[in-house]
Amino acid sequence: MLEIPAKTHHVDRMTTHPNPLLDSAGLPPFSRITASDVAPAIDALLNDYRAEVERLVADPAARSFDALMAPLEDQEERLNRAFSPVSHLHGVKDSPELRDAYEDAIEKLTEHGTQLGQNRALYEAVLAVHDAPQFATLDRARRTLVEDSLRGFRLSGVALDGPARERFAQIQNELSKLTTQFGSAVLDATDAWSRPLSAAELCGLPDSARAMLAQAAVDANQSGHLATLKGPVVTAILTFADDRALRAEIYRAYNTRASDQGPQAGQFDNSGRIEQILALRHEAAQLLGYASSAELSLDDKMAATPERVLAFLHDLAARAKPVAERELAELAAFAHDELHIAALEPWDVAYASEKLRQARFAFSEEDVKPYFPAEAAIAGLFEVASRLFGLTLNQRHDVDLWHPDARYYDVLDADGSVRAGFYVDMYARNGKKGGAWMDVCRNRVRQGAAVQVPVAYLVCNFAPPSGDTPALLTHDDVVTLFHEFGHGLHHMLTEIDLPAVGGINGVEWDAVELPSQFMENFVWKREALDLFARHYQTGEPLPQALLDKMLAARDFHAGLFLVRQLEFALFDFRLHLDYDPARGARTLEILDAVRHEIAVIQPPAWHRSPHAFTHIFSGGYAAGYYSYLWAEVLSADAFAAFEDAGLFDPATGARYRAQVLAVGGSRPALESFIAFRGREPDPAALLRSYGLAA
Numbered sequence: 001m002l003e004i005p006a007k008t009h010h011v012d013r014m015t016t017h018p019n020p021l022l023d024s025a026g027l028p029p030f031s032r033i034t035a036s037d038v039a040p041a042i043d044a045l046l047n048d049y050r051a052e053v054e055r056l057v058a059d060p061a062a063r064s065f066d067a068l069m070a071p072l073e074d075q076e077e078r079l080n081r082a083f084s085p086v087s088h089l090h091g092v093k094d095s096p097e098l099r100d101a102y103e104d105a106i107e108k109l110t111e112h113g114t115q116l117g118q119n120r121a122l123y124e125a126v127l128a129v130h131d132a133p134q135f136a137t138l139d140r141a142r143r144t145l146v147e148d149s150l151r152g153f154r155l156s157g158v159a160l161d162g163p164a165r166e167r168f169a170q171i172q173n174e175l176s177k178l179t180t181q182f183g184s185a186v187l188d189a190t191d192a193w194s195r196p197l198s199a200a201e202l203c204g205l206p207d208s209a210r211a212m213l214a215q216a217a218v219d220a221n222q223s224g225h226l227a228t229l230k231g232p233v234v235t236a237i238l239t240f241a242d243d244r245a246l247r248a249e250i251y252r253a254y255n256t257r258a259s260d261q262g263p264q265a266g267q268f269d270n271s272g273r274i275e276q277i278l279a280l281r282h283e284a285a286q287l288l289g290y291a292s293s294a295e296l297s298l299d300d301k302m303a304a305t306p307e308r309v310l311a312f313l314h315d316l317a318a319r320a321k322p323v324a325e326r327e328l329a330e331l332a333a334f335a336h337d338e339l340h341i342a343a344l345e346p347w348d349v350a351y352a353s354e355k356l357r358q359a360r361f362a363f364s365e366e367d368v369k370p371y372f373p374a375e376a377a378i379a380g381l382f383e384v385a386s387r388l389f390g391l392t393l394n395q396r397h398d399v400d401l402w403h404p405d406a407r408y409y410d411v412l413d414a415d416g417s418v419r420a421g422f423y424v425d426m427y428a429r430n431g432k433k434g435g436a437w438m439d440v441c442r443n444r445v446r447q448g449a450a451v452q453v454p455v456a457y458l459v460c461n462f463a464p465p466s467g468d469t470p471a472l473l474t475h476d477d478v479v480t481l482f483h484e485f486g487h488g489l490h491h492m493l494t495e496i497d498l499p500a501v502g503g504i505n506g507v508e509w510d511a512v513e514l515p516s517q518f519m520e521n522f523v524w525k526r527e528a529l530d531l532f533a534r535h536y537q538t539g540e541p542l543p544q545a546l547l548d549k550m551l552a553a554r555d556f557h558a559g560l561f562l563v564r565q566l567e568f569a570l571f572d573f574r575l576h577l578d579y580d581p582a583r584g585a586r587t588l589e590i591l592d593a594v595r596h597e598i599a600v601i602q603p604p605a606w607h608r609s610p611h612a613f614t615h616i617f618s619g620g621y622a623a624g625y626y627s628y629l630w631a632e633v634l635s636a637d638a639f640a641a642f643e644d645a646g647l648f649d650p651a652t653g654a655r656y657r658a659q660v661l662a663v664g665g666s667r668p669a670l671e672s673f674i675a676f677r678g679r680e681p682d683p684a685a686l687l688r689s690y691g692l693a694a
Contacts, residue, residue: 022082027400053116117157119158122153130146145500171284174276196226200243208469213227219429229253255609296623303510309626323559324559363546374473375471391414394410422456444496444503454503456487460484482520483516503664508668527648529542634673
């Protein structure tokens with residue numbers, strides 16, 4: 001905690017040092033941002049925002065788009081510019097002081113958002129813009145922004161009265177605290193656990209994994225090799241470690257994080273938060289007139305109704321489960337006969353799968369990694385973007401960064417103009433949230449003749465370089481890199497000047513994964529891989545024989561993977577759809593029911609995956625995890641257009657850029673898809689991509 005109260009500290013700083021979060025010029029000055037800057041900046045901007053809303057509401061002439069909506073967009077962008085680097089640092093360079101400042105800011109922003117959404121005078125002003133004859137003359141993006149704003153008012157409880165209105169606002173504030181605390185507990189639980197490994201426990205681990213474990217020990221000021229709960233470490237041990245007891249221990253520690261079970265039982269427990277989050281979401285939905293928070297979630301999604309989501313998931317499950325059952329039976333037989341594992345347990349699955357893959361296809365991820373040094377993968381990603389969309393990406397060295405691993409690139413269009421920019425932070429480390437994501441740093445905004453270009457953050461958690469060996473990526477890592485850059489392209493190539501409906505903003509949640517999943521397909525194509533997949537020592541291109549094995553293995557255990565995703569999706573959706581206040585969350589009960597319906601691998605009773613399910617409890621995927629599979633229908637069908645026309649066909653690339661990426665959330669995603677593809681999406685492409693018969 002800070003020794004000096006934030007307000008006092010802010011006053012002292014302001015006498016000699018302007019608050020860096022209020023610096024409106026250029027990119028965030030990360031090296032100058034401290035936790036004590038957060039509260040003063042957010043307070044100042046919220047005061048300005050409220051004053052502007054009061055001015056606009058009081059001015060009867062402010063009932064046109066330019067007079068009302070444009071100033072509101074400006075206030076929203078000012079707030080985003082200040083809070084975006086705070087949120088980013090919370091994810092990549094957390095500290096106790098920053099976490100306190102972040103949580104305090106989130107509470108204020110949530111309260112502000114709720115008050116804004118319940119401001120009836122402002123709602124009536126926006127409604128007047130919508131109902132005016134001039135509304136029909138506005139372009140599509142402006143009309144969409146007004147319509148989305150009115151829906152936002154409705155979903156914020158603008159029509160509620162008295163106690164219901166107050167209760168709704170209280171719920172939003174409580175939810176913001178709980179969801180932030182949920183994610184923090186998962187991060188703390190992940191960082192808190194580690195244990196040294198003996199030489200015998202390293203058996204089976206490839207050199208790259210051993211180097212990663214040695215580096216983890218160095219980072220912790222220890223000798224030897226250290227196991228942690230960081231994603232790359234857990235994956236390496238579960239996939240390669242011959243020591244079955246070690247695999248079981250890591251599996252248990254990882255899958256009981258932030259729960260009432262496992263080695264940290266009760267220490268970071270999210271059980272109570274899950275109960276409270278689900279109860280509050282359900283209560284908020286009912287206050288707005290929805291039967292459940294799942295139905296509320298679908299109000300602005302493509303799927304539209306619970307029946308359609310459930311039918312989609314159950315249809316996929318009916319196709320995938322028989323395949324998964326056959327795959328598991330084959331794996332269990334192989335483990336019994338070849339690995340002498342009498343009964344296959346969940347902590348054996350990745351290990352046995354890797355052994356079976358090696359036996360069946362005569363290759364492993366370790367054979368592939370030397371051909372994917374991280375630097376070459378990034379360069380290849382940029383070359384793919386260049387050929388698809390005419391872009392050039394140039395690294396800049398004059399940009400203030402938060403860590404030596406981070407970088408910044410300008411994105412140049414075909415005419416040489418700077419179209420956008422993005423940061424990259426590739427490697428796992430302590431104090432950094434796990435997983436991979438893209439987030440918004442700056443939105444595209446037009447101010448007169450000038451344009452503020454969009455800027456993105458791209459964050460991954462790959463195994464870092466070790467000694468003289470560069471960072472080597474698995475093929476799955478390369479898929480992740482392309483996936484996140486696809487999100488980045490959606491943000492950076494927008495041509496919409498209104499932040500609320502530009503880039504990824506305003507896109508239906510179950511369509512927002514289209515551009516990211518679309519990009520994944522390129523790393524399976526020889527034509528794209530030839531741009532970057534070369535051995536880091538010899539420069540030899542990825543051998544055709546190895547690629548053939550990779551392609552043959554692409555559908556290996558596709559059924560097991562798909563039922564796992566369906567388990568997540570159906571659990572999430574039913575958890576929010578079937579919530580009953582009289583019975584509570586029933587988290588484990590519902591999870592067990594879903595597993596018995598969908599899953600073919602049944603984890604132990606102490607398994608607590610919901611307690612670290614940040615996507616739905618501290619991210620934006622509540623009642624929306626199905627979106628990954630829903631959007632995959634769109635992305636598989638979109639990529640088929642490139643397979644038909646030629647992988648880097650300029651006309652197809654230009655059409656995709658113009659009809660999908662450039663328009664962002666300014667029109668419905670289905671309309672954008674049809675504009676690109678000439679028809680509605682065909683689910684057959686998704687089934688083909690998994691090797692499942694249509």
